[in-house]
Amino acid sequence: MKIAVASGKGGTGKTVVSTSLAWLLAQDGHQVTYVDADVEEPNGHLLLRPEITEERRFSVLVPALRGNSCSGCGECQKACEFNAIVALADRVMVFAELCHSCGGCLLACPDEELIEGPREIGTLAAGFANGESKMAFHSGTLDVGEARATPLIDGLLKDVPSDGIVLVDAPPGTSCSAMEAIRDADLTLLVTEPTAYGLHDLRQTVEMCRTLGRSMAAVINRSDLGPDQVRSYLDGEQIPILAEIPFMKEVATAYAHGQVVAAASAPFRDFMASVASYLLQEVTS
Amino acid sequence: MSNIAITVAAGQGDLSAPMDGRFGRAEQFLIVDSETGEVLRALENPAINDAHGAGTGAAALMKKEGIEAVVSGRFGPKAFEALTGLEIVTWIAPSGLTAAQALALFQQGQLERMQLQIIR
Numbered sequence: 001m002k003i004a005v006a007s008g009k010g011g012t013g014k015t016v017v018s019t020s021l022a023w024l025l026a027q028d029g030h031q032v033t034y035v036d037a038d039v040e041e042p043n044g045h046l047l048l049r050p051e052i053t054e055e056r057r058f059s060v061l062v063p064a065l066r067g068n069s070c071s072g073c074g075e076c077q078k079a080c081e082f083n084a085i086v087a088l089a090d091r092v093m094v095f096a097e098l099c100h101s102c103g104g105c106l107l108a109c110p111d112e113e114l115i116e117g118p119r120e121i122g123t124l125a126a127g128f129a130n131g132e133s134k135m136a137f138h139s140g141t142l143d144v145g146e147a148r149a150t151p152l153i154d155g156l157l158k159d160v161p162s163d164g165i166v167l168v169d170a171p172p173g174t175s176c177s178a179m180e181a182i183r184d185a186d187l188t189l190l191v192t193e194p195t196a197y198g199l200h201d202l203r204q205t206v207e208m209c210r211t212l213g214r215s216m217a218a219v220i221n222r223s224d225l226g227p228d229q230v231r232s233y234l235d236g237e238q239i240p241i242l243a244e245i246p247f248m249k250e251v252a253t254a255y256a257h258g259q260v261v262a263a264a265s266a267p268f269r270d271f272m273a274s275v276a277s278y279l280l281q282e283v284t285s
Numbered sequence: 286m287s288n289i290a291i292t293v294a295a296g297q298g299d300l301s302a303p304m305d306g307r308f309g310r311a312e313q314f315l316i317v318d319s320e321t322g323e324v325l326r327a328l329e330n331p332a333i334n335d336a337h338g339a340g341t342g343a344a345a346l347m348k349k350e351g352i353e354a355v356v357s358g359r360f361g362p363k364a365f366e367a368l369t370g371l372e373i374v375t376w377i378a379p380s381g382l383t384a385a386q387a388l389a390l391f392q393q394g395q396l397e398r399m400q401l402q403i404i405r
Contacts, residue, residue, distance in 0.1 A: 077345055082335075082337065082338050083332060083335065083337075083338030083339070083340075083341040083342035083345065084338060084341070086341050086344055086345050086348075086367040086370065086371065087345070087348075088370050088371060089372075093366070093367060093370045095338070095341050095363050095366075095367070097337075097363075098337050098338040098341065098363070147337055
């Protein structure tokens with residue numbers, strides 16, 4: 001079973017909820033894998049404090065010239081949808097940061113002068129967390145300055161075993177990277193908050209999930225601090241609300257100290273338990 | 286005769302248009318005979334809304350159009366690299382000018398060439 005935890009708006013509590021759910025399910029004896037797919041700003045490790053046992057650099061393929069025989073004909077430039085190649089008089093200039101690794105330029109080159117080579121864009125890490133109630137931990141970190149997170153998230157998810165319960169901490173927003181993180185999930189758990197910003201971004205995320213044909217459920221965090229529109233919106237969309245978690249100072253304190261919140265706060269743990277029981281009952285992989 | 290391009294914000298396709306300060310995301314490129322000052326044609330920028338690569342796309346367009354120099358307010362690092370590779374000269378004009386004023390400064394030799402900047 002694969003659950004993606006997504007939000008639209010940043011800062012609603014995705015990482016608090018996903019690390020807490022992972023912790024709780026592992027405590028209950030389930031085989032759990034926590035995946036931090038928020039590769040532009042991964043921070044699940046701050047709460048879970050995993051022991052990293054494997055780390056590797058991740059590369060995408062980009063074109064380069066094989067030798068000095070390029071005629072500068074420009075066929076590869078024409079084939080590139082992303083303006084990553086500029087043909088000069090007697091060679092081509094490749095802007096690797098713009099390349100989407102489609103390989104079209106290699107097919108277009110009449111002289112087979114282009115080859116593909118690796119270009120590193122980030123790091124993938126794997127290990128274990130949670131002491132005796134072990135859970136597997138996977139995370140990706142995109143290099144600073146890289147524009148495209150999608151291939152790294154794809155590589156990260158391919159490394160993750162499909163058995164047991166997989167919790168994917170998705171990036172915020174509705175861009176390609178958010179879509180990549182929720183694409184294969186059996187259910188997307190939306191973590192939202194009752195604020196104007198929360199509602200605005202939630203609408204976009206719901207629309208994204210509908211477009212991708214993903215089923216959804218929601219958790220309203222800090223549910224007592226704002227107006228009711230988020231609740232009525234979710235009801236109107238027929239998205240089940242699994243928990244409405246009021247603001248609790250002990251939650252904020254645990255979070256501020258970098259603790260897994262479900263481990264530190266009994267009331268928060270109870271909310272996570274009802275979310276977990278819904279997931280175990282309703283979601284089949 | 287040498288053809289130059291001046292980046293302009295949307296106008297009537299003539300030299301009264303305000304110069305667009307950005308190369309890769311300029312609305313239009315006015316192709317001008319730098320000696321006579323005659324506007325040969327106005328090109329819409331096809332790459333203006335691309336998420337990435339607008340600058341390299343525009344540079345390739347300049348090559349295709351046989352342009353020898355471009356006058357704009359600013360060139361991004363990739364656009365500058367591409368234009369330099371294509372041996373197209375990059376001239377910087379101050380902001381707030383019309384295309385006619387930028388052209389006049391170019392003809393009087395009062396513009397500065399963009400210098401190589403190490404930005405990373």
